[in-house]
Amino acid sequence: MKKFIFGSIGILFLLGTAVAGEISVGAVTPLTGKLAVYGEGFQQAMLLAADEINAAGGIKGNTLKILFEDNNSTSKGSVSAIRKLITIDKLPLIFGPAASSNFLAVCPIAQNNKTVLVGAESAAAAITKCGSYVFRVFPSDLLQGIGVAELTQSLGYKEVVLTYVNNDWGVGLAEVFKEKFEESGGKILEELPHGEGKADYRSEILKMRRHNPKAVVNLTYIKEGATILKQAYETGLKVQWLMGSASKSPKLVQLAGKSAEGVIGTYPTFSQDTPQYKAFKAAWDKKYPGKKIPVFGEYNYDMVKLTALALGEAASDSPDDIREALMKAGKGYMGATGDKTFDENGDVGASYGRWTVKNGAITDYK
Numbered sequence: 001m002k003k004f005i006f007g008s009i010g011i012l013f014l015l016g017t018a019v020a021g022e023i024s025v026g027a028v029t030p031l032t033g034k035l036a037v038y039g040e041g042f043q044q045a046m047l048l049a050a051d052e053i054n055a056a057g058g059i060k061g062n063t064l065k066i067l068f069e070d071n072n073s074t075s076k077g078s079v080s081a082i083r084k085l086i087t088i089d090k091l092p093l094i095f096g097p098a099a100s101s102n103f104l105a106v107c108p109i110a111q112n113n114k115t116v117l118v119g120a121e122s123a124a125a126a127i128t129k130c131g132s133y134v135f136r137v138f139p140s141d142l143l144q145g146i147g148v149a150e151l152t153q154s155l156g157y158k159e160v161v162l163t164y165v166n167n168d169w170g171v172g173l174a175e176v177f178k179e180k181f182e183e184s185g186g187k188i189l190e191e192l193p194h195g196e197g198k199a200d201y202r203s204e205i206l207k208m209r210r211h212n213p214k215a216v217v218n219l220t221y222i223k224e225g226a227t228i229l230k231q232a233y234e235t236g237l238k239v240q241w242l243m244g245s246a247s248k249s250p251k252l253v254q255l256a257g258k259s260a261e262g263v264i265g266t267y268p269t270f271s272q273d274t275p276q277y278k279a280f281k282a283a284w285d286k287k288y289p290g291k292k293i294p295v296f297g298e299y300n301y302d303m304v305k306l307t308a309l310a311l312g313e314a315a316s317d318s319p320d321d322i323r324e325a326l327m328k329a330g331k332g333y334m335g336a337t338g339d340k341t342f343d344e345n346g347d348v349g350a351s352y353g354r355w356t357v358k359n360g361a362i363t364d365y366k
Contacts, residue, residue: 023058023311024065026085026094028106033073034197035098037222037251041294042098042120043068048287049304059312066304071097075105082106086113092319093118093311095303096136098296100124100169107134114319116326118307120299123245124172128345133323135330137303137340138296139268139350141169144244145176147266147352148217152181152242155264157215159187160242161208163228164219166193173219173244189213194224201228205235215240222247222295226255233259240264248355249295250362260357264365269353270298270338280336302335309333 027046030039046066053064067089069081078097085091086109094110096103096119103122110117111131119127119136128140152160162178164170170193178188189211192204205228208216216239218225225247232239243265253260271277280301284293306329314325330342340348356365 021062022065023062024067024089024091025307025311026082026089026091027066027068028071028078028081028085028094028097028102029068030073030098030102031068031070033071033077034223035073035221038098038121038295039073041297042300044288044291045284045294045297045300046095046304048283049301049308051287052283053305053308059308064304064308064311066095067091071102073099073102075102078102078106079109082109082115086110086115092116092317093307093322095120095300095307096122096134098122099167100127100141100172101167103127104130104168107131110134116319116322118303118326120303121296122169124169125176126168126172128347130346132346133319135326135342135346137306137335137337137348138299140347141173141176143350144266144268144352145173146180148173148177148219148242148244149180149184149186151264151266151354152215152217153184153186155215155240155242157240157242158185159189159213161189161192161211161213161216161239162219163192163194163204163208163216165196165221165224167196169246170219177217177219194220194228196221196224198224199227200231202231202235204228205232205237208232208239209235209237213239215242217242218247219244220247222249222251223255226252226260229256229259229263246295248362250292251295253357253360253362258360261360263357265355266352267355268337268350270336270351274334274336274338276334277336298336302337302340305335306330306333306340 071077071081093116096117100122107130117134123141125142164174241263245267310326310329315321333340354365
């Protein structure tokens with residue numbers, strides 16, 4: 001008789017035949033705090049994937065259960081959440097938190113405890129160096145920073161003001177953008193890091209105005225981006241705003257109103273004409289009728305589906321076996337967001353598209 005345990009719930013195997021039970025994985029999720037605007041959508045996408053997996057027979061006949069721990073959108077909360085999931089719930093695999101600063105706060109804990117950590121939206125380039133137990137189905141900022149620089153250059157802007165949210169994600173993305181933009185002859189008129197979660201960015205906007213720029217590259221989140229756009233509009237600053245994927249949300253337009261009109265940004269793109277994406281879209285519309293697919297929702301869905309596949313193929317619940325199974329499961333795996341093949345650092349590739357706000361709606365920029 002062999003005992004095979006995923007997390008805190010035992011699943012007994014007798015002569016190779018499983019007795020139905022539960023396989024638990026953890027999820028550090030921003031259900032409260034400043035990132036809760038994203039967190040609900042992340043959770044809904046993960047639960048959609050889990051529902052599909054369980055409806056299809058689960059993992060080796062066992063129900064997949066996701067144990068959500070709220071991190072209050074902070075690094076401190078993320079550390080507390082992952083420690084609980086590792087030490088109390090004893091889970092060998094955890095879905096990591098949104099926001100690169102939060103993810104970077106927990107990846108050393110996962111690595112040191114040999115716990116597999118998988119992310120669906122944290123993009124900081126530094127995550128590549130987190131260790132062998134860390135994966136992400138979302139592309140690194142090494143790719144997005146290059147994409148924003150190429151967008152800026154293609155629109156003919158040689159000089160820009162650069163502002164970015166002052167955290168690990170924003171700083172890392174800005175550094176990649178600067179390197180690529182300046183390498184191609186571009187000039188940064190001024191670099192203005194801005195605080196996360198502030199209600200007033202008028203001091204940063206006044207500094208932007210001094211340069212009378214034609215374009216401002218604004219690498220930030222939804223709420224911060226909307227506040228900056230609105231306050232800049234109110235002060236009469238008329239520029240071309242260039243943004244990244246973290247701002248690409250109907251919520252940005254809702255919060256910023258007409259000041260968001262004409263924004264142009266980049267985002268990791270994937271075909272919506274594939275069978276995988278169409279199946280996801282149909283499932284989303286059925287489970288959440290009338291709700292728009294949230295930002296990064298597809299990535300959270302793919303993360304759970306791919307993880308379940310790996311858990312079903314893993315030789316045991318040991319982190320090394322799960323890690324090996326995840327590498328194998330990702331090879332050539334086509335999800336709603338495209339190819340999820342992991343490289344040696346647990347990263348995936350991507351191509352970048354362009355978005356804009358036109359007539360009060362987000363659409364592809366052509």
